[in-house]
Structures are given as structure tokens and as C-alpha cells.
Amino acid sequence: MPLKVRKNQSPDPPQPCMLTHCMAVISGAWAANVIWSLRAGPRRFNELRTDIPPISAKVLSARLTELEQRGVLSRNVQPTSPPSVEYALTELGGELVPALQAIVEVGHRLKMRDEA
Amino acid sequence: MPLKVRKNQSPDPPQPCMLTHCMAVISGAWAANVIWSLRAGPRRFNELRTDIPPISAKVLSARLTELEQRGVLSRNVQPTSPPSVEYALTELGGELVPALQAIVEVGHRLKMRDEA
């Protein structure tokens, strides 16, 4: 007798793929690191580059553009000379920080565990 | 005068790359979906396949192996015939669920916002 496929009890009312869609917000290389770097306040392009050493200008630029379009962060050109550009988390973007924090904490404890 | 690079105020004491390391726990295609599908209880291989329709057996298998090695989920062979295999979140793995939940909520609100 074939095993019967149990209904998944997870309440997933709105759309089945909400998660996939929402995870896309922080997808792409270094996206989480960028958010992480901005959690204590605005940073300029080159500051982010040195915060996240192995990131290339191209990818940082791409990620910043995406995250801005998605409403996670804002881009602010200062009229200095040479003009400098400050990136900062939006209000909604800031709410991702505790989530990342939680993931870091679990990751940390998983590491503790398998070092023991 | 060159702009001075401000020190990043983010408290990042343990290691600078903790975040990168921890995010790797949920990296790989469909990893978050697998965790999400297990949040309401154990599921079998083929149940997960139908929970997450566009996933291939190969990738699901790879992801389950990784997540098990990382301590996020457990694999339990039931001595039925044919043997069936149940996957379930570990205690630590379960703690990722609220984090994913938070990301989903922000994603949802970002979507609301740019539909308006």
C-alpha cells in the first residue's frame, strides 16, 4: 500500500510561494552583509567596500541598486565635491536587522554545538 | 581633501565575517523553503517534493544532506516497508522559523508599499 501523502499542516494562506518571493529581497551575493553594515547608520560606497573586503565595486553597485529598488535602503547624494553618496536602511529595511540577528545567533550556536 | 572613512559603529565583536558564515546555513536553492515546509512537523522526501513543486530530487537531496550536516534538521528512517524517511527540524533549526517569518513579513510589507 503506498504511503499516503499527508497534508502539510503549515498555515500558508496568502500564497504558497510568499516565502520564495520574500527571501528574494535579501538574495544576491553580499546582500545580507550590506544590510548588516548599515545597521548602525548610513555608509558611503567606499566605506561599504572596506566593510566587506571581498566585494567588488560591480557587485556592490548591483546590490545597492536592487536593494534600493526593493525599498530596503535609500540612496542620498551629498552635494559635496566630489559628491559622496550615503546609503541608509529605510524603516522597513531596518526591520530585517533583527531577523538577520536571529539567524546569526542560531548559526553561532550550531557552530558551538559541532565544535563540541 | 579626501573624505575620511568613518569607522563602522556596528558592534561586530566576535568575527567580522560571522554573518557570512551564519547566512551560509540557509544558503543554497530552496533551503529556506525546506525549513519553512518543516515548520509544522516532520515531512517525508516525496512530501517535500510536492510541497515545493519546482524542486528537483537531486537538489532536494543535496539540500537535505547539507541541512542535516549543519544540524538544522534530522533524518529519521521509519522501519516500514518500503522504508520511509522523515525529516524534521532540530531544536536549533526550529529557531530559524521566527527569523524567516520576520523576513516574510517585511517582504510582504515592501510589496504592499510598492503596489501602492
Add this chain to the structure above:
DNA sequence: TAACCAGGTTTCCTTGAGGTAACTCGATAG
């Protein structure tokens, strides 16, 4: 005898994300 099941593994192929390096631009400092 043949087909089906669960739970995978293997092979092969493709694609697109990411890395590197060089270049741009306008302003300013030496």
C-alpha cells in the same frame, strides 16, 4: 511476470551570477 512504490543517485548540460581589470567623469589639490 511486470509494474509500482519510496527514496534517492548519476550523468550530462546550460546559464547566469559573480570575479577581474580597465575605464569614465568632474572637481580639486599639488
Add this chain to the structure above:
DNA sequence: CTATCGAGTTACCTCAAGGAAACCTGGTTA
């Protein structure tokens, strides 16, 4: 006049993660 800076582009390449499809194993049922 030329080098530097901040903030990016652009062109090019590569390679490993994923997708598709076929196959496997041991037991069961029709």
C-alpha cells in the same frame, strides 16, 4: 598638467550550482 578622489560603469571570462532525465534498489502487489 597631471594625479587623485569618490563613485561608479563596461567588457570579458569562468565555473559551479541547478535543472532534466534516466537509472537504481529492495520489497510488494496485481
